Amino acid sequence: MPATIVLGAQWGDEGKGRVVDVFAEHADFVVRYQGGNNAGHTIIVGDQRLALSLIPSGILYPNCIPVIASGTVVDPKVLLAEMDMAAEKNLDPSRVRLSANAHLIMPWHRKLDAVKERYLGRNQIGTTRKGIGPAYTDKYARTGIRVQDLFDPKIFASKVETALEDVNKVLPRVYNTLPMAGDQIVEEYLGYAERLEPHVTDTSLLLWEGLQQGKQVLFEGAQGTLLDVDHGTYPFVTSSNPTAGGALVGSGIGPKAVDEIIGVAKAYISRVGTGPFPTELHDEIGDKMIELGGEYGTVTGRRRRCGWLDLVALRYATRINTFTRLFLTKLDILSAFDTIKVAVAYRYQGEVFTEFPRQQRVLYECEPIYEELHGWKTDISGARSFGDLPPEARAYVEYISERVGVPIGWVSVGPERSQMIEID
Numbered sequence: 285m286p287a288t289i290v291l292g293a294q295w296g297d298e299g300k301g302r303v304v305d306v307f308a309e310h311a312d313f314v315v316r317y318q319g320g321n322n323a324g325h326t327i328i329v330g331d332q333r334l335a336l337s338l339i340p341s342g343i344l345y346p347n348c349i350p351v352i353a354s355g356t357v358v359d360p361k362v363l364l365a366e367m368d369m370a371a372e373k374n375l376d377p378s379r380v381r382l383s384a385n386a387h388l389i390m391p392w393h394r395k396l397d398a399v400k401e402r403y404l405g406r407n408q409i410g411t412t413r414k415g416i417g418p419a420y421t422d423k424y425a426r427t428g429i430r431v432q433d434l435f436d437p438k439i440f441a442s443k444v445e446t447a448l449e450d451v452n453k454v455l456p457r458v459y460n461t462l463p464m465a466g467d468q469i470v471e472e473y474l475g476y477a478e479r480l481e482p483h484v485t486d487t488s489l490l491l492w493e494g495l496q497q498g499k500q501v502l503f504e505g506a507q508g509t510l511l512d513v514d515h516g517t518y519p520f521v522t523s524s525n526p527t528a529g530g531a532l533v534g535s536g537i538g539p540k541a542v543d544e545i546i547g548v549a550k551a552y553i554s555r556v557g558t559g560p561f562p563t564e565l566h567d568e569i570g571d572k573m574i575e576l577g578g579e580y581g582t583v584t585g586r587r588r589r590c591g592w593l594d595l596v597a598l599r600y601a602t603r604i605n606t607f608t609r610l611f612l613t614k615l616d617i618l619s620a621f622d623t624i625k626v627a628v629a630y631r632y633q634g635e636v637f638t639e640f641p642r643q644q645r646v647l648y649e650c651e652p653i654y655e656e657l658h659g660w661k662t663d664i665s666g667a668r669s670f671g672d673l674p675p676e677a678r679a680y681v682e683y684i685s686e687r688v689g690v691p692i693g694w695v696s697v698g699p700e701r702s703q704m705i706e707i708d
């Protein structure tokens with residue numbers, strides 16, 4: 285079966301964009317199945333840098349069809365701007381396909397995201413403020429507005445009016461902000477409809493037909509396993525399911541179509557936004573990871589929190605997703621350190637946890653139990669085969685694979701497309 289899922293094994297920003305870009309060369313479709321423009325996927329080819337938030341990374345290959353499937357939430361203004369940006373870079377956006385069932389991010393979703401966070405104060409999630417949570421809230425409350433509604437102006441206007449009846453009570457009374465004008469929103473959004481129309485289709489059918497013809501489908505996860513609304517560190521998560529099951533639900537493809545599930549993990553770990561993070565480093569090692577790894581958010585520019593690789597979490601992600609192989613990114617960043625630590629368990633109130641704890645408190649208050657490995661302290665960015673890596677770096681990769689129980693199929697040693705190693 286020709287479908288492969290690529291998804292984040294940590295808290296996002298693992299390098300999914302660059303990984304998908306590698307596999308997209310042989311894909312006929314690359315599919316975003318959840319999330320929206322909270323994602324920021326960076327691809328570097330030569331001296332060209334592309335940061336994508338909604339358009340799947342397959343856009344770089346002229347024969348590949350980028351698909352934005354039903355499980356996503358789409359801000360049409362952002363999507364159109366991203367298509368324009370792609371066109372400016374001589375990438376053809378006319379191939380992008382958008383599900384008629386995808387939900388729209390409306391202006392009040394962005395507004396609510398921002399004011400809710402402000403009101404949460406110290407307890408805020410640290411969202412990207414793109415309206416993701418409120419858009420999914422409406423979806424599950426069955427009051428959302430979908431892409432297909434844009435093509436029925438009467439229905440669209442009435443849905444906006446209904447939604448605003450509620451929103452315009454909440455904004456001034458609860459959040460002390462101005463109400464929103466429906467007419468302007470309807471006019472703005474119907475203005476997008478014409479440009480979006482040629483892209484809108486039944487993406488589930490499109491993919492099913494492709495699979496029937498033996499075409500290759502590549503699913504591109506956004507965010508990561510630990511940000512999954514069901515399996516992540518709730519409530520410090522996103523509002524969708526980045527995990528492997530989410531690829532099926534979000535695209536309308538059955539599980540039997542998938543034969544490979546690739547987990548993308550950094551050689552260390554990062555997190556942006558609030559929430560528990562057992563291996564977080566607040567010292568100069570953490571600062572060095574941020575500095576050398578360029579750990580600043582693609583979408584928000586926020587400084588990412590960094591720490592040593594957490595094998596408890598990685599084994600958990602492997603179980604939740606049934607990874608068939610791992611792609612380990614940013615190994616080059618660890619070249620800076622004399623010794624490299626890896627968390628193999630957590631200690632909390634005298635108890636040792638080797639499995640991801642069911643009680644969130646443990647994640648906040650535990651002390652990671654580390655094993656130490658030798659660093660290699662040499663530049664590995666030019667390595668192109670496993671044998672090119674120093675023995676300590678090979679030992680690190682083999683150690684992770686052994687401890688997680690899944691082969692590491694690839695390692696990357698720099699952000700550029702060619703800076704990677706395939707491991708037999």
Ligand code: GDP
Nearest residue numbers: 297298299300301324325326614696697698699
């Ligand atoms: P994504 O959201 O999972 O696609 O990841 P991001 O693009 O947000 O963040 C990953 C960052 O690391 C990007 O700036 C990439 O260019 C960069 N990157 C990816 N792989 C490597 C690597 O192997 N080495 C280095 N040094 N940077 C990398």
Ligand code: IMO
Nearest residue numbers: 296297322323324410411412506507522556557
């Ligand atoms: P990619 O696809 C890292 C985080 C936010 C916040 C939480 C909820 O680039 O890996 P949201 O706006 O989704 O309601 O925010 O999730 N978050 C991400 N962190 N990478 C991402 O995407 C993220 N998308 C959301 O920082 O903590």
Ligand code: MG
Nearest residue numbers: 297324325582
């Ligand atoms: Mg990112």
